[in-house]
Amino acid sequence: MATVQPQESHTSILAGVGARAREAATALRVATTEQKNAALNAAADAVAAHKDEILAANARDVEAAKANGVSGAMLDRLKIDGARFEGVVQAIRDVAALPDPVGEAIESWERPNGLNISRVRTPIGVIAMIYESRPNVTTDAASICVKSGNAVILRGGSEAFETSSALHRCFVEGLAKAGLPADAVQFVQTTDRAAVGEILAGLDGAVDLIIPRGGKTLVARVQREARAPVLGHLEGVCHVYVDGGAEIEKAVKIVVNAKMRRTGVCGSAETVLIDRKVLGSHWPAISKALRAAGCEIRADAEIRKIDADAKPASEEDFYTEYLDAIIAAAAVDGVKGAAMHIAKYGTGHTDAIVTEGEAAARYFLDNVDSAIVMLNASTQFADGGEFGLGAEIGIATGRLHARGPVGVRELTTYKNVVRGTGQTRP
């Protein structure tokens, strides 16, 4: 995307934050792998060392949330108990153990005039992370950004403010131990909502990329108002299409896992599509298994003709990301019908086909233009860890730069390095 010259405004409540991030990014861009790993491991040590302090901060957040009548699910996301605490520490060490993408030559070629051209991975620069209640996002995002050589500005949810502040202090300690600038990881020290507006405005051109992580309302606002590029996803209305060429057992296993393994993740299936050619042969087993797993089925008229227990699906159901034990179901006219349904109702996140048919598989994988398309696999594999990226900062459903899981490598860009021996252009 095009760059804008930073011109730090001094009236802003985040005055200086962008400029300091930009300066830290310059140092981090050329930091060695050893330095970055040392900072991450020192940060992990600091988190472990300050356990009591962090748990106390978390307790204060939880108390305040309860006092504000926060719901159970949100309270749960907010809470850091013993096991989760160890997970936070380990996640930082895991990112330190990942290969460093910076400096890697993506490709390299020689020109007839002897010029050697290579595209070398370099950090993006300054990343702004806007997220909600999970405090572990603070350490996950900080780790992934530091590893990829990016400075990060963290704007966490007010519910987790105390916990995130305590975790951020540990990161600053780690950066200092490794001789890296503390401003490489900044945490917005205010719950003032105006701060989000300033970040979305790009902090006078200092922000290269904004990553929202949270509910639909937050992401929608970021996508609507951001004046800098945004990497993220709004919704995951993921589909599993059971083709005429599908093996029943595989179809049952995949549909049930895609929907029910965890219903609250963005890669969980929200709609099952079935080729009307196998509606009679395959649907009874699929619906039986879904119901046995505790899933409610909302189906179109054609399916309900053979499945009296299915509730009727409204047009709205096919647009809905339930994130719950509910699945919409529709009969379609083969793989083309499935692709048309997904093009109309899908969100470009993850969509899968179950089939043994070569032609149907190729058609689906070619024509369904989602960030992730799958053949004979559960949509719940839509995850950076499952992809082998090591850690992910989120899933991107946009068209540019990166699609699907975003890990340390996806947080880099490249520069063109041209090596000559005195060549001039005729």
Add this chain to the structure above:
Amino acid sequence: MATVQPQESHTSILAGVGARAREAATALRVATTEQKNAALNAAADAVAAHKDEILAANARDVEAAKANGVSGAMLDRLKIDGARFEGVVQAIRDVAALPDPVGEAIESWERPNGLNISRVRTPIGVIAMIYESRPNVTTDAASICVKSGNAVILRGGSEAFETSSALHRCFVEGLAKAGLPADAVQFVQTTDRAAVGEILAGLDGAVDLIIPRGGKTLVARVQREARAPVLGHLEGVCHVYVDGGAEIEKAVKIVVNAKMRRTGVCGSAETVLIDRKVLGSHWPAISKALRAAGCEIRADAEIRKIDADAKPASEEDFYTEYLDAIIAAAAVDGVKGAAMHIAKYGTGHTDAIVTEGEAAARYFLDNVDSAIVMLNASTQFADGGEFGLGAEIGIATGRLHARGPVGVRELTTYKNVVRGTGQTRP
């Protein structure tokens, strides 16, 4: 970047343009290489066949421009004479001859659970091209977008309206012959400036990428107002740094070529930096050669001490893209001083170092974070053709998706294709 659901507004003067482009993009995305090449070659044939009509249209544009008192340089950019006309036709055929990037697997790997994951190139979708007087940009942009499987909305300069309209009709003819939708290449049929505003607003989410091509005022407006990602560059304040370890002959050749081969291109050098260690030994030969080539030198005080003929350079000179036979010159404290100067005054386009010193070369290539960094080569190689991309739609100086020359491959994105054999996630 994140996508927005298209909701075509019907009050707009471009009503329907975005929706039609989106629909054409769906067809073009899965068009075969043969179909796309056939469309391009048929378009080239049509341009050749309608030569008289196109030249007549161009003559009308030129007359109107003269009547409006348009300047010589702009008139020249507008004019399509015999040789240029053949160039326009050949350029389309050249793009047809390029390899098709769509469907190429960028990388592919296997997971321990047997899942095969590959990242496959797919078109971006709908590209909006906003450009000025050069009518050949109409055919260049249309060719590159069709080859990369993207639908394009062309908004050309009003001065070239007649010529661009005539060229566009030839493209529609070519698309029809190949059985591809005419809406794959739309030309905005109005010179109403409000159309640009609607395109910058993203045509209700239908535009995936905006590419501006033209003067600073146009590009600045696009970067400022665009509500969709922008790929392009505002200015090319390119530097050549003559290091203490530079061979005089190479330095002279490269500096003169970088500045004087063509002074009007974005890759031409605007500033020469010289290591003060070799100011006395190297500058006389460099300045002599520059002046012999007809270049005016505006130097800092340190250089002027040994070069009485140099005009004084103001602070402003170092920020200026002259696009003329003028070069700013400054003495710096080695490669670190050069990197600091470039970080302050550069525009992230193309910067080169001349040196035989390994350490200095590595420091420059690592620390100067421009889209293109060069060692012992002329900055005038900053060009898609010279990079071997075949054809370029522009040069990008932003941080994301693509940096440097943007050709057919850079106009693609990828999707994650996961092939399984029935895997479910534990």
